[in-house]
Amino acid sequence: xxxxxxxxxxxxxxxxxxxxxxxxxxxxxxxxxxxxxxxxxxxxxxxxxxxxxxxxxxxxxxxxxxxxxxxxxxxxxxxxxxxxxxxxxxxxxxxxxxxxxxxxxxxxxxxxxxxxxxxxxxxxxxxxxxxxxxxxxxxxxxxxxxxxxxxxxxxxxxxxxxxxxxxxxxxxxxxxxxxxxxxxxxxxxxxxxxxxxxxxxxxxxxxxxxxxxxxxxxxxxxxxxxxxxxxxxxxxxxxxxxxxxxxxxxxxxxxxxxxxxxxxxxxxxxxxxxxxxxxxxxxxxxxxxxxxxxxxxxxxxxxxxxxxxxxxxxxxxxxxxxxxxxxxxxxxxxxxxxxxxxxxxxxxxxxxxxxxxxxxxxxxxxxxxxxxxxxxxxxxxxxxxxxxxxxxxxxxxxxxxxxxxxxxxxxxxxxxxxxxxxxxxxxxxxxxxxxxxxx
Numbered sequence: 079x080x081x082x083x084x085x086x087x088x089x090x091x092x093x094x095x096x097x098x099x100x101x102x103x104x105x106x107x108x109x110x111x112x113x114x115x116x117x118x119x120x121x122x123x124x125x126x127x128x129x130x131x132x133x134x135x136x137x138x139x140x141x142x143x144x145x146x147x148x149x150x151x152x153x154x155x156x157x158x159x160x161x162x163x164x165x166x167x168x169x170x171x172x173x174x175x176x177x178x179x180x181x182x183x184x185x186x187x188x189x190x191x192x193x194x195x196x197x198x199x200x201x202x203x204x205x206x207x208x209x210x211x212x213x214x215x216x217x218x219x220x221x222x223x224x225x226x227x228x229x230x231x232x233x234x235x236x237x238x239x240x241x242x243x244x245x246x247x248x249x250x251x252x253x254x255x256x257x258x259x260x261x262x263x264x265x266x267x268x269x270x271x272x273x274x275x276x277x278x279x280x281x282x283x284x285x286x287x288x289x290x291x292x293x294x295x296x297x298x299x300x301x302x303x304x305x306x307x308x309x310x311x312x313x314x315x316x317x318x319x320x321x322x323x324x325x326x327x328x329x330x331x332x333x334x335x336x337x338x339x340x341x342x343x344x345x346x347x348x349x350x351x352x353x354x355x356x357x358x359x360x361x362x363x364x365x366x367x368x369x370x371x372x373x374x375x376x377x378x379x380x381x382x383x384x385x386x387x388x389x390x391x392x393x394x395x396x397x398x399x400x401x402x403x404x405x406x407x408x409x410x411x412x413x414x415x416x417x418x419x420x421x422x423x424x425x426x427x428x429x430x431x432x433x434x435x436x437x438x439x440x441x442x443x444x445x446x447x448x449x450x451x452x453x454x455x456x457x458x459x460x461x462x463x464x465x466x467x468x469x470x471x472x473x474x475x476x477x478x479x480x481x482x483x484x485x486x487x488x489x490x491x492x493x494x495x496x497x498x499x500x501x502x503x504x505x506x507x508x509x510x511x512x513x514x515x516x517x
Contacts (some may be wrong), residue, residue: 195227
Protein backbone atom coordinates (compact mmCIF):
# COMPACT_ATOMS: atom_id res chain seq x y z
CA UNK A 79 0.00 0.00 0.00
CA UNK A 80 2.86 2.39 0.81
CA UNK A 81 4.37 1.80 -2.66
CA UNK A 82 1.02 2.54 -4.32
CA UNK A 83 0.62 5.71 -2.25
CA UNK A 84 4.11 6.82 -3.30
CA UNK A 85 3.06 6.61 -6.96
CA UNK A 86 0.17 9.02 -6.46
CA UNK A 87 1.29 12.59 -7.01
CA UNK A 88 0.38 15.36 -4.60
CA UNK A 89 -1.66 16.95 -7.41
CA UNK A 90 -3.64 13.73 -7.91
CA UNK A 91 -4.21 13.54 -4.18
CA UNK A 92 -5.62 17.08 -4.22
CA UNK A 93 -8.02 16.18 -7.02
CA UNK A 94 -9.15 13.10 -5.10
CA UNK A 95 -9.84 15.27 -2.06
CA UNK A 96 -11.64 17.76 -4.28
CA UNK A 97 -13.89 15.02 -5.66
CA UNK A 98 -14.86 13.97 -2.14
CA UNK A 99 -15.89 17.39 -0.80
CA UNK A 100 -16.39 19.84 -3.71
CA UNK A 101 -19.54 19.80 -5.90
CA UNK A 102 -19.10 18.55 -9.46
CA UNK A 103 -20.73 21.73 -10.73
CA UNK A 104 -17.49 23.66 -10.15
CA UNK A 105 -15.79 23.19 -13.51
CA UNK A 106 -12.18 22.15 -14.09
CA UNK A 107 -10.82 24.46 -16.79
CA UNK A 108 -7.28 23.07 -16.65
CA UNK A 109 -5.94 19.92 -14.93
CA UNK A 110 -3.24 21.71 -12.93
CA UNK A 111 -2.49 22.61 -9.32
CA UNK A 112 -0.56 25.38 -7.59
CA UNK A 113 0.98 25.93 -4.20
CA UNK A 114 2.70 29.28 -4.78
CA UNK A 115 3.46 31.62 -7.65
CA UNK A 116 5.33 34.74 -8.72
CA UNK A 117 5.29 36.80 -11.92
CA UNK A 118 4.15 34.42 -14.67
CA UNK A 119 5.36 31.22 -12.97
CA UNK A 120 3.33 28.82 -10.84
CA UNK A 121 4.80 26.00 -8.76
CA UNK A 122 2.43 23.06 -8.60
CA UNK A 123 1.71 20.76 -5.68
CA UNK A 124 4.60 18.46 -6.68
CA UNK A 125 7.12 21.28 -7.05
CA UNK A 126 6.90 21.40 -10.84
CA UNK A 127 7.31 24.80 -12.53
CA UNK A 128 4.46 25.89 -14.79
CA UNK A 129 4.29 28.82 -17.21
CA UNK A 130 1.00 30.61 -16.66
CA UNK A 131 -0.87 31.58 -19.86
CA UNK A 132 -4.24 31.64 -18.07
CA UNK A 133 -3.56 34.40 -15.55
CA UNK A 134 -6.28 33.18 -13.21
CA UNK A 135 -8.75 33.75 -16.11
CA UNK A 136 -7.49 37.23 -16.89
CA UNK A 137 -7.01 38.35 -13.30
CA UNK A 138 -3.23 38.65 -13.12
CA UNK A 139 -2.21 41.29 -15.66
CA UNK A 140 0.25 42.61 -13.07
CA UNK A 141 1.51 39.09 -12.34
CA UNK A 142 1.27 36.72 -9.40
CA UNK A 143 1.92 38.35 -6.03
CA UNK A 144 3.31 41.76 -7.10
CA UNK A 145 5.46 42.88 -4.13
CA UNK A 146 3.76 46.31 -3.70
CA UNK A 147 0.34 44.61 -3.62
CA UNK A 148 1.47 41.99 -1.10
CA UNK A 149 2.86 44.75 1.10
CA UNK A 150 -0.36 46.80 0.83
CA UNK A 151 -2.46 43.78 1.85
CA UNK A 152 -0.23 43.05 4.83
CA UNK A 153 -0.27 46.65 6.08
CA UNK A 154 -4.01 47.03 5.65
CA UNK A 155 -4.75 43.73 7.42
CA UNK A 156 -2.90 45.03 10.46
CA UNK A 157 -5.15 48.08 10.87
CA UNK A 158 -8.62 47.34 9.40
CA UNK A 159 -10.08 44.24 7.79
CA UNK A 160 -13.77 45.16 7.73
CA UNK A 161 -16.30 47.71 8.90
CA UNK A 162 -18.77 47.76 5.96
CA UNK A 163 -18.59 51.02 4.02
CA UNK A 164 -22.28 51.65 4.78
CA UNK A 165 -21.57 51.58 8.51
CA UNK A 166 -18.25 53.43 8.79
CA UNK A 167 -16.48 54.93 5.77
CA UNK A 168 -12.73 54.65 5.29
CA UNK A 169 -10.13 56.34 3.13
CA UNK A 170 -9.07 53.24 1.17
CA UNK A 171 -12.44 53.10 -0.61
CA UNK A 172 -12.32 56.79 -1.51
CA UNK A 173 -8.69 56.73 -2.63
CA UNK A 174 -9.40 53.86 -5.02
CA UNK A 175 -12.53 55.55 -6.37
CA UNK A 176 -10.56 58.73 -7.01
CA UNK A 177 -7.82 56.79 -8.82
CA UNK A 178 -10.35 55.08 -11.12
CA UNK A 179 -12.05 58.37 -11.93
CA UNK A 180 -8.62 59.78 -12.78
CA UNK A 181 -7.68 57.08 -15.29
CA UNK A 182 -11.16 56.20 -16.63
CA UNK A 183 -13.34 59.32 -16.61
CA UNK A 184 -16.87 58.91 -17.98
CA UNK A 185 -17.41 62.46 -19.19
CA UNK A 186 -17.30 65.57 -17.02
CA UNK A 187 -18.28 63.88 -13.75
CA UNK A 188 -17.85 60.22 -12.83
CA UNK A 189 -18.87 58.18 -9.80
CA UNK A 190 -17.81 54.69 -8.70
CA UNK A 191 -19.09 51.93 -6.45
CA UNK A 192 -17.32 48.72 -5.45
CA UNK A 193 -18.47 45.12 -5.27
CA UNK A 194 -16.97 41.65 -4.90
CA UNK A 195 -17.13 40.21 -8.42
CA UNK A 196 -17.81 40.99 -12.05
CA UNK A 197 -21.21 39.32 -11.80
CA UNK A 198 -22.18 41.59 -8.90
CA UNK A 199 -21.00 44.58 -10.91
CA UNK A 200 -23.27 43.59 -13.79
CA UNK A 201 -26.24 43.07 -11.46
CA UNK A 202 -25.82 46.53 -9.98
CA UNK A 203 -25.18 48.18 -13.34
CA UNK A 204 -28.56 46.88 -14.53
CA UNK A 205 -30.29 48.12 -11.37
CA UNK A 206 -28.77 51.57 -11.83
CA UNK A 207 -29.72 51.71 -15.52
CA UNK A 208 -33.33 50.74 -14.80
CA UNK A 209 -33.67 53.37 -12.09
CA UNK A 210 -32.01 56.06 -14.20
CA UNK A 211 -34.22 55.46 -17.25
CA UNK A 212 -37.43 54.28 -15.55
CA UNK A 213 -37.40 51.46 -18.14
CA UNK A 214 -37.12 47.70 -17.65
CA UNK A 215 -35.77 45.95 -20.75
CA UNK A 216 -32.09 45.08 -21.23
CA UNK A 217 -30.48 43.91 -24.48
CA UNK A 218 -27.47 41.58 -24.46
CA UNK A 219 -25.54 39.77 -27.20
CA UNK A 220 -25.07 36.22 -28.42
CA UNK A 221 -21.80 34.80 -27.11
CA UNK A 222 -21.76 37.24 -24.21
CA UNK A 223 -20.75 36.25 -20.68
CA UNK A 224 -21.77 38.40 -17.73
CA UNK A 225 -21.57 36.10 -14.71
CA UNK A 226 -23.39 33.33 -12.86
CA UNK A 227 -25.80 35.27 -10.65
CA UNK A 228 -29.43 35.23 -11.79
CA UNK A 229 -29.28 38.42 -13.90
CA UNK A 230 -25.74 37.52 -14.97
CA UNK A 231 -26.87 34.09 -16.19
CA UNK A 232 -29.85 35.59 -17.95
CA UNK A 233 -27.60 38.00 -19.84
CA UNK A 234 -25.05 35.26 -20.53
CA UNK A 235 -25.42 33.47 -23.86
CA UNK A 236 -23.42 30.27 -23.32
CA UNK A 237 -26.14 27.83 -22.36
CA UNK A 238 -24.04 25.27 -20.48
CA UNK A 239 -23.37 27.94 -17.82
CA UNK A 240 -27.09 28.13 -17.06
CA UNK A 241 -28.40 24.61 -17.67
CA UNK A 242 -31.24 23.74 -15.32
CA UNK A 243 -31.06 27.07 -13.48
CA UNK A 244 -34.17 28.78 -14.87
CA UNK A 245 -36.59 30.43 -14.95
CA UNK A 246 -34.46 33.46 -15.70
CA UNK A 247 -34.95 37.17 -15.18
CA UNK A 248 -37.66 38.76 -17.36
CA UNK A 249 -37.28 41.61 -19.84
CA UNK A 250 -33.89 40.51 -21.18
CA UNK A 251 -33.56 40.35 -24.96
CA UNK A 252 -30.70 39.00 -27.08
CA UNK A 253 -29.34 40.04 -30.45
CA UNK A 254 -26.46 38.66 -32.51
CA UNK A 255 -22.98 39.92 -31.69
CA UNK A 256 -21.49 41.74 -34.72
CA UNK A 257 -19.08 38.97 -35.72
CA UNK A 258 -17.08 40.23 -38.69
CA UNK A 259 -14.85 37.54 -40.24
CA UNK A 260 -12.55 39.21 -42.74
CA UNK A 261 -11.82 35.93 -44.50
CA UNK A 262 -15.45 35.26 -45.41
CA UNK A 263 -17.24 38.63 -45.44
CA UNK A 264 -18.20 40.04 -48.84
CA UNK A 265 -18.76 43.60 -47.61
CA UNK A 266 -16.55 46.14 -45.84
CA UNK A 267 -16.44 46.38 -42.07
CA UNK A 268 -18.20 49.75 -42.22
CA UNK A 269 -21.00 48.39 -44.42
CA UNK A 270 -21.31 45.38 -42.12
CA UNK A 271 -21.66 47.68 -39.09
CA UNK A 272 -24.40 49.68 -40.81
CA UNK A 273 -26.19 46.43 -41.66
CA UNK A 274 -26.07 45.26 -38.02
CA UNK A 275 -27.35 48.61 -36.72
CA UNK A 276 -30.26 48.41 -39.17
CA UNK A 277 -31.02 44.93 -37.80
CA UNK A 278 -31.07 46.39 -34.28
CA UNK A 279 -33.51 49.10 -35.39
CA UNK A 280 -35.73 46.38 -36.89
CA UNK A 281 -35.42 44.50 -33.58
CA UNK A 282 -37.00 47.51 -31.88
CA UNK A 283 -40.02 47.04 -34.15
CA UNK A 284 -40.44 43.29 -33.74
CA UNK A 285 -39.16 42.36 -30.25
CA UNK A 286 -39.01 45.31 -27.85
CA UNK A 287 -39.60 49.03 -28.28
CA UNK A 288 -36.57 51.26 -27.96
CA UNK A 289 -38.47 53.43 -25.48
CA UNK A 290 -38.82 50.40 -23.19
CA UNK A 291 -35.10 49.53 -23.21
CA UNK A 292 -33.08 50.69 -20.21
CA UNK A 293 -29.67 49.54 -21.43
CA UNK A 294 -27.66 47.62 -23.96
CA UNK A 295 -24.74 45.69 -22.43
CA UNK A 296 -21.83 44.50 -24.53
CA UNK A 297 -18.31 43.14 -24.18
CA UNK A 298 -16.31 45.01 -26.84
CA UNK A 299 -14.01 41.98 -26.86
CA UNK A 300 -15.94 38.88 -25.88
CA UNK A 301 -14.23 36.76 -23.23
CA UNK A 302 -15.91 33.39 -22.79
CA UNK A 303 -17.59 33.91 -26.16
CA UNK A 304 -14.32 33.40 -28.01
CA UNK A 305 -12.49 36.77 -28.21
CA UNK A 306 -14.58 38.20 -31.03
CA UNK A 307 -13.88 41.93 -31.39
CA UNK A 308 -16.71 44.31 -32.19
CA UNK A 309 -16.01 46.48 -35.27
CA UNK A 310 -15.09 50.06 -34.39
CA UNK A 311 -17.78 51.49 -36.66
CA UNK A 312 -20.43 49.33 -35.01
CA UNK A 313 -19.61 50.54 -31.50
CA UNK A 314 -19.54 54.17 -32.64
CA UNK A 315 -22.92 53.80 -34.39
CA UNK A 316 -24.31 51.97 -31.37
CA UNK A 317 -23.29 54.90 -29.19
CA UNK A 318 -25.14 57.31 -31.47
CA UNK A 319 -28.23 55.10 -31.56
CA UNK A 320 -28.30 54.89 -27.76
CA UNK A 321 -28.04 58.68 -27.54
CA UNK A 322 -30.94 59.07 -29.97
CA UNK A 323 -33.20 56.62 -28.13
CA UNK A 324 -32.32 57.36 -24.50
CA UNK A 325 -30.90 53.86 -24.01
CA UNK A 326 -27.90 53.60 -21.69
CA UNK A 327 -24.79 51.90 -23.10
CA UNK A 328 -23.00 49.54 -20.68
CA UNK A 329 -19.53 48.19 -21.48
CA UNK A 330 -18.53 45.02 -19.63
CA UNK A 331 -14.75 45.42 -19.27
CA UNK A 332 -14.32 42.72 -16.62
CA UNK A 333 -11.88 40.65 -18.71
CA UNK A 334 -10.66 43.32 -21.15
CA UNK A 335 -9.61 46.02 -18.67
CA UNK A 336 -6.39 47.18 -17.06
CA UNK A 337 -3.86 46.85 -19.86
CA UNK A 338 -5.09 43.62 -21.43
CA UNK A 339 -5.83 45.30 -24.76
CA UNK A 340 -2.93 47.75 -24.52
CA UNK A 341 -5.09 50.41 -22.86
CA UNK A 342 -6.84 50.81 -19.51
CA UNK A 343 -10.12 50.03 -21.26
CA UNK A 344 -10.95 48.30 -24.53
CA UNK A 345 -13.38 51.14 -25.26
CA UNK A 346 -10.45 53.57 -25.49
CA UNK A 347 -9.63 52.00 -28.88
CA UNK A 348 -13.04 53.15 -30.12
CA UNK A 349 -13.15 56.82 -29.09
CA UNK A 350 -16.44 56.08 -27.34
CA UNK A 351 -17.43 56.65 -23.71
CA UNK A 352 -20.05 54.37 -22.10
CA UNK A 353 -22.76 55.56 -19.75
CA UNK A 354 -21.89 52.76 -17.33
CA UNK A 355 -19.02 50.26 -17.23
CA UNK A 356 -18.24 47.16 -15.16
CA UNK A 357 -14.81 46.06 -13.94
CA UNK A 358 -13.20 43.28 -11.91
CA UNK A 359 -10.49 40.64 -12.46
CA UNK A 360 -7.11 42.41 -12.94
CA UNK A 361 -8.07 45.50 -10.98
CA UNK A 362 -7.12 43.69 -7.77
CA UNK A 363 -4.37 41.16 -8.59
CA UNK A 364 -6.57 38.33 -7.34
CA UNK A 365 -8.46 39.78 -4.37
CA UNK A 366 -12.26 39.81 -4.77
CA UNK A 367 -13.07 43.32 -5.92
CA UNK A 368 -15.13 44.78 -8.74
CA UNK A 369 -16.50 48.17 -9.73
CA UNK A 370 -19.36 49.88 -11.48
CA UNK A 371 -18.41 53.23 -12.96
CA UNK A 372 -20.70 55.68 -14.68
CA UNK A 373 -21.64 59.23 -15.47
CA UNK A 374 -22.38 60.89 -12.14
CA UNK A 375 -26.00 61.83 -12.83
CA UNK A 376 -26.75 58.24 -13.88
CA UNK A 377 -25.03 56.67 -10.88
CA UNK A 378 -26.89 59.06 -8.57
CA UNK A 379 -30.24 57.88 -9.95
CA UNK A 380 -30.10 54.76 -7.77
CA UNK A 381 -32.16 55.12 -4.61
CA UNK A 382 -30.44 54.70 -1.22
CA UNK A 383 -29.75 51.06 -0.29
CA UNK A 384 -30.76 49.64 -3.70
CA UNK A 385 -27.12 48.96 -4.57
CA UNK A 386 -24.07 47.76 -2.63
CA UNK A 387 -23.37 44.88 -0.25
CA UNK A 388 -21.90 44.00 3.14
CA UNK A 389 -18.38 43.28 1.88
CA UNK A 390 -18.45 45.58 -1.15
CA UNK A 391 -15.28 47.67 -1.23
CA UNK A 392 -13.61 45.79 1.61
CA UNK A 393 -10.65 47.82 2.90
CA UNK A 394 -8.08 45.09 2.22
CA UNK A 395 -9.38 44.67 -1.33
CA UNK A 396 -9.40 48.42 -1.91
CA UNK A 397 -5.82 48.72 -0.66
CA UNK A 398 -4.76 45.84 -2.91
CA UNK A 399 -6.53 47.34 -5.92
CA UNK A 400 -5.04 50.79 -5.41
CA UNK A 401 -1.57 49.27 -5.05
CA UNK A 402 -2.18 47.19 -8.20
CA UNK A 403 -3.16 50.21 -10.29
CA UNK A 404 -0.26 52.31 -8.99
CA UNK A 405 2.11 49.43 -9.80
CA UNK A 406 0.58 49.16 -13.27
CA UNK A 407 1.20 52.85 -13.82
CA UNK A 408 4.77 52.48 -12.63
CA UNK A 409 5.60 49.64 -15.05
CA UNK A 410 3.42 51.04 -17.88
CA UNK A 411 1.04 48.11 -18.09
CA UNK A 412 -0.51 49.37 -21.33
CA UNK A 413 2.84 49.36 -23.11
CA UNK A 414 3.45 45.83 -21.84
CA UNK A 415 0.03 44.76 -23.10
CA UNK A 416 0.87 46.07 -26.56
CA UNK A 417 4.28 44.37 -26.53
CA UNK A 418 2.96 40.98 -25.39
CA UNK A 419 0.12 41.23 -27.89
CA UNK A 420 2.48 41.88 -30.80
CA UNK A 421 4.64 38.86 -29.93
CA UNK A 422 1.69 36.51 -29.46
CA UNK A 423 -0.16 37.66 -32.57
CA UNK A 424 2.93 37.13 -34.76
CA UNK A 425 3.23 33.55 -33.54
CA UNK A 426 -0.49 32.84 -33.92
CA UNK A 427 -0.53 34.13 -37.49
CA UNK A 428 2.54 32.04 -38.28
CA UNK A 429 0.74 28.91 -37.04
CA UNK A 430 -2.37 29.87 -38.98
CA UNK A 431 -0.33 29.91 -42.18
CA UNK A 432 1.51 26.73 -41.21
CA UNK A 433 -1.57 24.71 -40.18
CA UNK A 434 -4.53 26.15 -42.14
CA UNK A 435 -6.52 22.92 -41.87
CA UNK A 436 -6.77 23.07 -38.08
CA UNK A 437 -6.20 26.73 -37.12
CA UNK A 438 -8.97 29.03 -38.21
CA UNK A 439 -9.32 32.69 -37.34
CA UNK A 440 -6.80 34.53 -35.16
CA UNK A 441 -8.54 37.34 -33.32
CA UNK A 442 -8.40 39.68 -30.37
CA UNK A 443 -7.18 43.10 -29.33
CA UNK A 444 -3.81 43.89 -27.78
CA UNK A 445 -2.80 40.96 -25.60
CA UNK A 446 -6.35 39.62 -25.41
CA UNK A 447 -5.74 37.10 -28.19
CA UNK A 448 -7.03 33.71 -29.30
CA UNK A 449 -7.17 31.30 -32.21
CA UNK A 450 -9.89 28.83 -33.08
CA UNK A 451 -9.39 25.14 -33.87
CA UNK A 452 -11.37 23.71 -36.75
CA UNK A 453 -11.65 20.71 -39.05
CA UNK A 454 -10.71 20.93 -42.72
CA UNK A 455 -10.03 24.65 -42.45
CA UNK A 456 -13.75 25.33 -41.98
CA UNK A 457 -14.88 27.57 -39.13
CA UNK A 458 -18.29 25.90 -39.35
CA UNK A 459 -16.62 22.69 -38.14
CA UNK A 460 -15.27 23.57 -34.67
CA UNK A 461 -12.88 21.04 -33.13
CA UNK A 462 -13.43 21.05 -29.36
CA UNK A 463 -11.80 17.63 -28.94
CA UNK A 464 -8.50 18.83 -30.39
CA UNK A 465 -8.70 21.96 -28.24
CA UNK A 466 -9.00 19.86 -25.09
CA UNK A 467 -6.17 17.58 -26.20
CA UNK A 468 -3.85 20.55 -26.83
CA UNK A 469 -4.74 22.09 -23.49
CA UNK A 470 -4.14 18.88 -21.52
CA UNK A 471 -0.90 18.07 -23.34
CA UNK A 472 0.41 21.56 -22.66
CA UNK A 473 -0.39 21.11 -18.97
CA UNK A 474 1.70 17.92 -18.93
CA UNK A 475 4.60 19.87 -20.43
CA UNK A 476 4.52 22.79 -18.06
CA UNK A 477 2.20 25.30 -19.76
CA UNK A 478 -1.17 26.31 -18.33
CA UNK A 479 -3.67 27.49 -20.95
CA UNK A 480 -7.46 27.62 -21.07
CA UNK A 481 -10.12 27.52 -23.75
CA UNK A 482 -13.10 29.68 -24.66
CA UNK A 483 -15.86 29.97 -27.24
CA UNK A 484 -19.45 28.75 -27.34
CA UNK A 485 -18.18 25.62 -29.12
CA UNK A 486 -15.21 25.13 -26.77
CA UNK A 487 -12.75 25.31 -29.68
CA UNK A 488 -10.81 28.50 -28.93
CA UNK A 489 -7.38 28.68 -27.27
CA UNK A 490 -6.99 32.02 -25.51
CA UNK A 491 -3.92 33.64 -24.02
CA UNK A 492 -4.31 35.63 -20.79
CA UNK A 493 -0.76 35.49 -19.47
CA UNK A 494 0.43 38.10 -16.99
CA UNK A 495 1.55 41.15 -18.95
CA UNK A 496 4.70 41.35 -16.84
CA UNK A 497 5.92 38.05 -18.31
CA UNK A 498 9.55 38.14 -19.45
CA UNK A 499 9.95 37.90 -23.22
CA UNK A 500 12.09 34.76 -22.96
CA UNK A 501 9.48 33.05 -20.78
CA UNK A 502 6.67 34.14 -23.11
CA UNK A 503 8.49 32.64 -26.09
CA UNK A 504 9.25 29.47 -24.12
CA UNK A 505 5.54 29.04 -23.47
CA UNK A 506 4.70 29.73 -27.10
CA UNK A 507 7.36 27.17 -28.12
CA UNK A 508 5.65 24.54 -25.96
CA UNK A 509 2.27 25.36 -27.49
CA UNK A 510 3.75 25.27 -31.01
CA UNK A 511 5.38 21.89 -30.45
CA UNK A 512 2.12 20.43 -29.18
CA UNK A 513 0.21 21.78 -32.19
CA UNK A 514 2.83 20.37 -34.56
CA UNK A 515 2.65 16.98 -32.87
CA UNK A 516 -1.14 16.76 -32.79
CA UNK A 517 -1.62 18.24 -36.25
